[in-house]
Amino acid sequence: MNKQSSKKRLQDAGQGYLFMSPTLFVLAVFIIGPILYAIFLSFHKVQLLGDMSFEFVAFENFARIMEDNRAIIALKNTAKYVLIVVPTQTFLALVLAATLNAGLKGEKLFRIVYFLPTLTSSAVLTLIFMWMYNKEGLINNLLEKVGLPTYNFLGDPDIALNAIMLMNIWATAPFFMVIYLAALQDIPDSLYEAAELDGANAIQKFFYVTVPFLRPVTSFVVIMGVIGTFQLFDQSYIFSGGSGGPNNSTLTVVLLIYQYAFKSLGTMGYAAALAFALAIIILVATLIQRKFSKEESLY
Amino acid sequence: MAKKKWIASLGITTMLVGSVLAGCSGSDEKTSSNGAGEKVEITLAGWGGNPSEQKLLTQTIADFEEKHPNIDVKHEVISEQYMDVLKTRLIGGEGPDVFYLDALEAPALIETGVVEPLDDYVTEDFDVNDFEKPMLEAFQVDGKTYGFPKDYSTLALFYNKKMFEEAGVEVPKTWDELREVSKALTKDGVYGFGVAPELARLYHIAQATGGEVVKDDQANFASDKVVNALQPIIDQHNEDKTSAQASEVGANWGGEMFGQGKAAMVIEGNWAIPFLADTFPDVEYGTAELPTINGEKGTMAYTVGYVMNAASEKKEASWELISYLTGKEGMETWTSKGFALPTRKSVAEKLGYDKDELRGALVAGAPYATVWAEGKNLPIIMNNFNNQFIAAFLGDRPLDEALKEAEEQANSEIQ
Numbered sequence: 001m002n003k004q005s006s007k008k009r010l011q012d013a014g015q016g017y018l019f020m021s022p023t024l025f026v027l028a029v030f031i032i033g034p035i036l037y038a039i040f041l042s043f044h045k046v047q048l049l050g051d052m053s054f055e056f057v058a059f060e061n062f063a064r065i066m067e068d069n070r071a072i073i074a075l076k077n078t079a080k081y082v083l084i085v086v087p088t089q090t091f092l093a094l095v096l097a098a099t100l101n102a103g104l105k106g107e108k109l110f111r112i113v114y115f116l117p118t119l120t121s122s123a124v125l126t127l128i129f130m131w132m133y134n135k136e137g138l139i140n141n142l143l144e145k146v147g148l149p150t151y152n153f154l155g156d157p158d159i160a161l162n163a164i165m166l167m168n169i170w171a172t173a174p175f176f177m178v179i180y181l182a183a184l185q186d187i188p189d190s191l192y193e194a195a196e197l198d199g200a201n202a203i204q205k206f207f208y209v210t211v212p213f214l215r216p217v218t219s220f221v222v223i224m225g226v227i228g229t230f231q232l233f234d235q236s237y238i239f240s241g242g243s244g245g246p247n248n249s250t251l252t253v254v255l256l257i258y259q260y261a262f263k264s265l266g267t268m269g270y271a272a273a274l275a276f277a278l279a280i281i282i283l284v285a286t287l288i289q290r291k292f293s294k295e296e297s298l299y
Numbered sequence: 300m301a302k303k304k305w306i307a308s309l310g311i312t313t314m315l316v317g318s319v320l321a322g323c324s325g326s327d328e329k330t331s332s333n334g335a336g337e338k339v340e341i342t343l344a345g346w347g348g349n350p351s352e353q354k355l356l357t358q359t360i361a362d363f364e365e366k367h368p369n370i371d372v373k374h375e376v377i378s379e380q381y382m383d384v385l386k387t388r389l390i391g392g393e394g395p396d397v398f399y400l401d402a403l404e405a406p407a408l409i410e411t412g413v414v415e416p417l418d419d420y421v422t423e424d425f426d427v428n429d430f431e432k433p434m435l436e437a438f439q440v441d442g443k444t445y446g447f448p449k450d451y452s453t454l455a456l457f458y459n460k461k462m463f464e465e466a467g468v469e470v471p472k473t474w475d476e477l478r479e480v481s482k483a484l485t486k487d488g489v490y491g492f493g494v495a496p497e498l499a500r501l502y503h504i505a506q507a508t509g510g511e512v513v514k515d516d517q518a519n520f521a522s523d524k525v526v527n528a529l530q531p532i533i534d535q536h537n538e539d540k541t542s543a544q545a546s547e548v549g550a551n552w553g554g555e556m557f558g559q560g561k562a563a564m565v566i567e568g569n570w571a572i573p574f575l576a577d578t579f580p581d582v583e584y585g586t587a588e589l590p591t592i593n594g595e596k597g598t599m600a601y602t603v604g605y606v607m608n609a610a611s612e613k614k615e616a617s618w619e620l621i622s623y624l625t626g627k628e629g630m631e632t633w634t635s636k637g638f639a640l641p642t643r644k645s646v647a648e649k650l651g652y653d654k655d656e657l658r659g660a661l662v663a664g665a666p667y668a669t670v671w672a673e674g675k676n677l678p679i680i681m682n683n684f685n686n687q688f689i690a691a692f693l694g695d696r697p698l699d700e701a702l703k704e705a706e707e708q709a710n711s712e713i714q
Contacts, residue, residue, distance in 0.1 A: 047411070048390045049386060049389055049390055049408075049411040049413055050411030050412035050413045050609075051411070051412055067711065068711065068712075069704075069707075069708050069711070070708060070712075134546075134549050135546065135547055135548060135549040136548070136549025137549065152546070152547060154546060155544075155546050155547065155689075155693060156693070157690060157693075157695065243682060243685065243686060244686070245685065245686045245689060246686075246689045246690065246693070247686060247687065247689060247690040247695065248686055259682075262383045262386065262387070263382075263383070263678070263682075264678065264679055264712070265386075265407055265408075265411065
């Protein structure tokens with residue numbers, strides 16, 4: 001009896017793994033394999049073109065990051081970008097969701113309109129914004145009409161990154177808004193009624209009922225935001241034509257990785273090291289974020 | 300019962316895994332049929348040009364196929380990020396047999412050994428000496444020739460005749476004159492001179508006073524001589540305010556800026572001539588050789604060559620194609636409409652571009668032009684130069700300081 005059941009369990013397990021095997025195979029080949037290969041590359045000096053060569057250099061690639069001015073600039077730019085974009089887009093998403101949840105007229109229409117930017121591909125979006133930012137573009141035309149000085153948004157190193165930030169906040173906030181909206185509609189009305197009985201006004205209700213209840217969702221939104229913003233690439237690539245200029249102001253870590261991996265020959269190992277370092281940074285940032293929001297979890 | 304199920308699930312899984320595996324192990328086998336009489340297909344990769352240019356190339360290839368009935372040419376156009384795509388494909392062993400290679404990228408790619416040396420293929424009647432020497436040298440390393448230049452362009456001064464008439468000035472012969480003339484031409488929304496603040500366009504100016512931008516394959520553009528040579532470009536933009544780059548007036552490049560009438564003069568190459576004819580046919584303009592610096596003539600030359608993949612399995616057929624495309628006959632067809640200038644002296648003579656009203660100035664620049672190619676690290680050096688030069692150009696920091704930083708960065712990347 002006992003033997004029988006343990007054999008059956010083994011069979012069940014075996015069957016389960018067999019069913020999973022196609023997925024496991026795909027995972028191994030397309031996800032785990034490349035990750036391991038990237039780690040392998042990051043410890044080597046690699047020449048892929050022509051006579052392929054791998055030379056083991058231990059931590060030399062990682063040491064080089066510290067001495068690389070452009071890597072430091074890229075990291076600074078990216079950090080600045082994350083620190084500004086993530087809180088702003090989270091807050092904006094929350095506010096947008098709250099207004100949509102307030103029961104206004106034409107709510108459904110607004111929901112669609114707000115969500116539209118998310119549907120546009122980021123490459124198209126960037127091109128449209130570049131046209132707007134252009135010296136002769138929409139924004140400068142409007143500025144001119146109201147008698148304000150025009151500005152070279154694309155060419156000024158001090159402004160270029162901010163211009164990308166603005167665009168990205170505008171484009172990603174609606175996506176998180178939808179997530180917030182779903183969570184908002186989950187909050188039981190009884191909580192608000194109870195608060196009302198205690199004499200809370202609208203603002204108090206928002207900060208003492210809505211915001212605490214949304215904490216797990218906020219945690220999710222922030223983590224996704226951090227991961228997404230750390231990986232900023234396409235916008236700054238299109239913006240600067242792949243150079244990260246003007247004056248390195250739109251250079252991000254991923255753009256730098258791309259440049260080292262594909263633009264110059266023989267730096268694939270260094271690019272892998274940079275990518276690995278970025279993965280660790282994102283991991284640490286996510287862990288810190290989780291630590292902070294853990295004890296505040298509702299459930 | 301249970302056993303049967305087990306076998307059934309095993310069967311299904313095996314099929315699934317099998318199909319995945321089959322999907323992965325694609326068709327690697329190449330048909331290496333070089334036998335006589337059999338058709339050989341070779342691939343030719345390049346970037347796209349404008350439609351009329353494409354038509355010329357198609358025509359040239361069709362002529363070739365007619366003369367070589369056993370060779371089929373598959374023309375592939377890589378429209379974006381040409382070098383990235385090409386490198387990746389070469390690494391993956393899926394590179395084209397014959398491809399375009401910009402002189403700028405040539406030394407680094409040749410060093411890796413993926414480009415086939417062509418000396419053994421060249422025959423007497425191919426007539427190597429017919430090529431313009433500087434253009435050919437761009438594809439030579441250690442005395443071996445790795446490619447033949449398909450065409451080239453130099454830079455010339457494009458000037459708007461109407462604006463010059465209105466301002467009552469003459470076409471400048473020297474850079475000092477150009478700066479003076481710009482003052483007279485600049486007015487309300489029009490800049491005297493449209494400038495492209497990048498190394499590819501400024502290289503010859505940077506070296507005009509004896510400085511060296513690249514020394515022993517290292518960046519050297521922060522040397523006093525180079526900085527002094529480039530300072531006037533910065534001064535004209537920031538002090539005189541008589542020059543602007545295209546993005547400052549909402550244009551994408553110099554030719555567009557010139558066509559829109561936002562600059563009275565620009566320095567552009569042959570590519571601007573068909574562009575202006577197509578897009579701004581009403582602009583009346585002339586071309587002149589570039590202004591001299593310290594009495595010395597100078598201009599840039601850009602060239603692209605056809606090279607052969609060293610891993611190609613159809614080298615004989617590939618050479619047939621290269622020799623036709625860069626040969627007297629193929630080159631004549633390719634350059635007949637003036638989208639590109641022929642690198643063969645005999646073809647240039649035959650087509651009479653040296654006497655052409657607009658192209659004459661470009662052809663005249665060929666003998667003294669500096670070819671845009673200098674060792675394998677030029678792409679890195681160019682990137683860092685452009686990145687910082689623009690900061691100085693916009694007046695954010697002094698030129699010497701900006702270039703010093705860019706030079707250090709470039710050399711740290713090169714080591």
